[in-house]
Amino acid sequence: MSTLSSQPSKKAIRNSPAGGGSSSASSQGNRNSSGQTVKFARRTSSGRYVSLSREDLDMSGEFSADYMNYTVHIPPTPDNQPMDTSTSSVAAKAEEQYVSNSLFTGGFNSVTRAHLMDKVIESEVTHPQMAGSKGSSCSMPACDGKVMKDERGNDITPCECRFKICRDCYMDAQKETGLCPGCKEPYKIGDYDDEVPDFSSGALSLPAPDDPKGDRRMSMMKRNQNGEFDHNKWLFETQGTYGYGNAYWPQDDAYGDDRDNGMQRGMLDPSDKPWRPLSRKLPIPQAIISPYRLLIVIRLVVLCFFLTWRLRHPNDEAVWLWLMSVTCEVWFAFSWILDQIPKFCPVNRSTDLEVLRDKFDLPSPSNPTGRSDLPGMDLFVSTADPEKEPPLVTANTILSILAVDYPVEKLACYISDDGGALLTFEAMAEAASFADLWVPFCRKHDIEPRNPESYFSLKGDPTKNKKRSDFVKDRRMVKREYDEFKVRINGLPDSIRRRSDAFNAREEMKIIKHIRESGADPLEPVKVQKATWMADGTHWPGTWAVPSSDHAKGDHAGILQVMLKPPSSDPLMGASDDKIIDFSDVDIRLPMFVYVSREKRPGYDHNKKAGAMNALVRASAVLSNGPFILNLDCDHYIYNYNAVREGMCFMMDRGGEDICYIQFPQRFEGIDPSDRYANHNTVFFDGNMRALDGIQGPVYVGTGCMFRRFALYGFDPPNKYNTMSQKDTGTQALKATDFDPDLDVNLLPKRFGNSTMLAESIPVAEFQGRPIADHPAIKFGRPPGALRVPREPLDAATVAEAVSVISCWYEDKTEWGDRVGWIYGSVTEDVVTGYRMHNRGWRSIYCITKRDAFRGSAPINLTDRLHQVLRWATGSVEIFFSRNNAFLASRRLKLLQRLAYLNVGIYPFTSLFLIVYCFLPALSLLSGHFIVKNLNVVFLVYLLVITVCLISLAILEVKWSGIGLEDWWRNEQFWLISGTSSHLAAVVQGLLKVIAGIEISFTLTSKSAGDDNDDIYADLYLVKWSSLMIPPIVIAMVNIIAIVVAFSRTIYSSVPQWSKFIGGAFFSFWVLAHLYPFAKGLMGRRRKTPTIVFVWSGLIAITLSLLWIAINPPKGNTSDSGGGGGFQFP
Secondary structure, eight states: OEOOOOOOOHHSSHHHSSSSSSOSSSSTTSOOTTTTOOBBEEEOOOOOOOOOOOHHHHHHHHHHHHTOOOOHHHOBTTBOOOOOOOOTTTTHHHHHHHTTEEEEEOOOTOOOEEEEOOOOOSSSOOTTTTTTTTOOOSSSSTOOOOOOOOOOOOOOOTTTOOOOOOOHHHHHHHHOOOOOOTTTOOOOOOOOOOOOOOOSSSSSOOOTTOOTTTTOOOOOOOTTTTSOHHHHHHHHHHHBBOSSTTOOOOOTHHHHHHTHHHHHHHHHHOOOOOOOEEEEEOOHHHHHHHHHHHHHHHHHHHHHHHHHHHHSSOOOGGGGHHHHHHHHHHHHHHHHHHGGGGGGSOOEEEEEEHHHHHTSSOOOOBBOOOOOOOOOOEEEEEEETTTTTTTTHHHHHHHHTTTTSSSSGGGEEEEEEEHHHHHHHHHHHHHHHHHHHHHHHHHHTSSSEEEEEHHHTTSSOOOTTTTOHHHHHHHHHHHEEEEEEHHHHHHHHHHHHHHHHHHHHHHHHOOOOHHHHHHHOTSSSSOOOOOOOOOTSOOOBOOOOOBBEEEEEEOOEEEEEEEEEOOSSSBBOOOOTSSSOTTTTTTTOOOEHHHEEEOOTTTTTOOOHHHHHHHHHHHHHHHHHHHHHHEEETOEEESTHHHHHHHHHHTTTGGGEEEEEEEEEOOOOSSSTTTTTOOOOOOOOOIHHHTTTTTTTOOOOSSSSSHHHHHHHHHHHHOOOOOHHTTOOSOOOOHHHHHHHTOOGGGHHHHHOOOOHHHHHHHHHHHHHHOOOOOOOOOOOBBBTTTOOOOOOOOOOHHHHHTTTSSSTTTSOOOBTTTTTSSSSSSOOOHHHHHHHHHTEEEEEEOSSSSOEEEOOOOOOOOHHHHHHHHHHHHHHHHHHTTTTTGGOTSSSSSHHHHHHHHHGGGGHHHHHHHHHHHHHHHHHHTTOOOSOOOOHHHHHHHHHHHHHHHHHHHHHHHHOOOOHHHHHHHHHHHHHHHOOOOOOOHHHHHHHHHHHHOOOOOOOOOOOSOTOOOTTTTOOOOOOOOGGGGHHHHHHHHHHHHHHHHHHHHHHSSOOOHHHHHHHHHHHHHHHHHHHHHHHHHGGOOOOHHHHHHHHHHHHHHHHEEEHHHHHOOOOOSSSSSSOOOOOO
């Protein structure tokens, strides 16, 4: 590996605007904030490359002088034809190909290195965007390099003589002589550094000629399909006029009092249709919601009267039993209020995808090519352990993302491998290679779902609704290729092991040979590091199979590989003879795809998943800077290829500028039909979350969430600041200090770190994330067409900066994890992150699509399910004892939203009262007393009214939420199971952490299936003992024994008290009915009950028998008279 030496692209040197019309320029790459050894160079107008150090870039003024000039373009005439600029991007393309074929590594106190990889995976790479794709051989003598390739994979020849030359030789020729080595003539390349300003295709007024901070990116946006400057488009979209010399004539009233009107006229397209909203709020029918609210009030009033009556009528015969029951009932009433009151305002929402396409994607006079005006989208996938999260599952998730229906050039996918495993790296490379066939196939035949494993597992007729005659043939070919792809993925562990063994043996032989040649002692043992080797025969910089220094899970360098380089801005249609399938009328471009493994070192707190997500936020800000971020778990794939567009309808609609995130419901596959352990969690996702959507928005649940990047940076909603309206910046990009008046520019490194690129990307992301200002009600938007600017090519300096921001030291003394990004300090970082945004005044949206947006897997095994709930509940306890408690929230958090967040932190503590209440029926039966002195009419009437209200509320909730009554009952059952097991353990662990400082560690839930491959529900019957099972087992056994004892005693009693027995037995059966799924889980398949269950059952039975004998010993005298004597415990 060699020290990274590269020349910055245009993005790295010149100012980058925040979309159309920004005056806040962002110099992306003038400094390398990490202090690493990176050499920069600048291409001058003569074609030479001048090396510059960081100090030169900081202090020299020649750059600003270069761009102080402005130029008036003269329309093309027969005498004045613009020069063909097709060769002007050769250097940029060469740099981008070099970047995509290089593996970048770096970190703390280390040099960022770019390792040029000739081979990424064992199989052949065909797609030209793919890392490792090769062109023809270089024609330079003694050079084994490969020629640069264009978007179609054709060789790039920078000279008219068609002399084939690789990237490095081309750079050398440019630096030394500027002559083509083939024809010995100068390269005919335009000076792409000296380009004209660009005000985007939005109708912004032209800046004054003497404005040194004017926008400087006209050229890239006003190019037509041939790469030429489109003057008509420039005139139309900027309302500019040509003058004489190097001056221009503004419109008559361009700077007059009616400047706003002129701007509005410029933004309107002649072909615009009448304004229509992108989304609608659909209220719940009054026939359902009004009785529902009324019943909530009635039950609340009845509960108050009932608890008052209970307090005024104690049971003198068993005060202890009465006191325990009343205390629990008061807490249950309080818990019910926290859960039920926020459900007062449930709403439904709908989107209009046709309006979204008309507004952003359709061709128009100002956009004849139909280039999309949608904002960029960065998709994050996180994985940590390829053994518990199979690479094939992750690869299918990546394939579903790459095939999503969204402008290809606006997408960027990032995979975070927190384990730094070569297995994950090569699996992702294989996925990128297979995407070359899978993604165009999905586009051609409108495939859904676009997860190949799920698609080929569908039951039914695959030809349904398919119109093309070649579908069956194409599907058969793709299925065969996918089967081979699975074989390669599943064979990667063995392939990597065999390869590493072979290379390690070769290294060992070299050492032995060297020992023999040097005359050293041949009997001395040979020590060779058991390294893990990549496909190109070099050491893997991440985690090795045999861990060593700098190559362990918690100790390795940062790694970044651009698997798929950014696509071209315009569609690239395939050819009939390019692939095994005819893609002649299909766009074959693939979205940008980047593999990231952040640096890890001993002694640093890496903050688990939250730290990995923040590393992706920073790396993506430098590389693509999509204003929106969608995060998915590695086992959650895109089931609805329009999901991203559905979420964008809310972000781009009127009032969307204050939406921090769009939360989609979680849907799961592989759940048993009866949903024994309420894995679907429909009551929460379709009930509670839909209700919160009517207040301030749903909570963030960790996956399937579309974020506004600007909100993740810790800023307040834009409409909270009056300074914006005063500045008349409705369509202007602002500086970071405009959003946060308390933020000093000099303190930006303290909040975001030392990366200049990252800091300057913030206003860009904010501006590009605004909705279009096409309606008078949109006071804070952007001009139409501002995002049609092509994405600039990647260069080595930009990627090196991305490597530096994923280093382990970058977050030191910054606000990452405290105010910025995902919040640290809780195992449920998702809830805390969403809470912080709501607390700053943002709102969120719940997007339920007709077709599920995403689908994933969930643990169906009882033990795994309990441990999953334990993790969630422990996080809630941590929230309760932290400064994220909703009691401490700001006034921007609405009252009902505050109650909902209070419930998030309080609900685990209900387990303390629930477990006591579950024992009360048994204690009542064993003691012969009930929670009330007598079962009088008043108590029974209260009980009846409360029960009727509960049933009615459940039926109405089922109506407005769309869930099934069986789902509601399953949720009630598992609430008691988890409340007496996982929640109780969470409270204990949380108290230990707060009081004693004992940290809690959690392991990943395995995503793999059971051992029985023929039964997809094999895990359901797998019984794995856990200490969490002890409390439910004890409760069930105590209640069963109590029922038997009380029944026997009542029968043999001279004066049977059936009322007390029935009261206690009713509540015991209520407890046992809730524990029925737990009992089935213990039985396993075909009654394969673990021995430990019988041991516990026997022990509990013996202990209770002895305890009863000690409390109520048998009488010494026995009477033989009478057949109905008193009952004695045997």
